[in-house]
C-alpha cells in the first residue's frame with residue numbers, strides 16, 4: 369500500500385522536475401518576500417533639522433523604505449525600543465554614514481533601502497555622534513504599536529538621556545545602498 373506521504377513526495381518531485389527554472393537568484397533570497405510595489409521615502413536630516421521625515425511609518429509586509437540623506441553626515445541604524453542610540457544587536461540594520469555637502473548636493477549620492485519583512489515595530493536612529501543626532505531627536509519607527517506605551521515620543525525621551533551613540537558593526541547591513549529611485553523633495 370502506498371501512503372499519502374509517499375504520493376505527496378512523488379508529486380512534489382514530479383512538479384519540481386517539470387519546473388527547471390522555477391526561481392531566479394533574486395527570488396531565492398530568504399530576505400525578499402513578495403513585493404507590494406509600495407516604497408516609503410524617508411529623508412534623514414529633513415530640511416536641515418535633526419529629524420527623519422516622516423518619522424512614524426505604517427508599512428505592509430513587502431513594502432520598501434528608501435532613506436535619503438540630506439547634507440551633513442547622517443545614517444540609519446537599528447536599535448531596540450528600550451535602548452535608543454545603540455545597535456539592537458550585531459546584526460543591526462545600518463546604512464553607514466552618507467555625507468553630502470550643503471549648498472552643493474541636495475542629498476547624498478546613495479539612498480539606503482530596506483524591505484519590511486514583518487509587522488513588528490522597528491526602531492531606528494542616526495548614529496552620528498558629532499552633534500548627538502540621536503539624542504537630539506533623530507529617531508524613527510516603522511510599525512509602532514499604537515495601543516501600547518512604546519511610542520516614538522517615549523523613544524525620543526529615552527534617547528535624550530542616552531550616552532554617546534554607537535554605530536552598528538556592519539555597514540550596509542540589512543538593506544541596499546544605491547542611487548535614489550525617486551527624487552529628493554529639495555528642501556535640504
Ligand SMILES: [Cu+2]
Pocket residue numbers: 413441442443494495496501506
Ligand atoms: Cu544624523
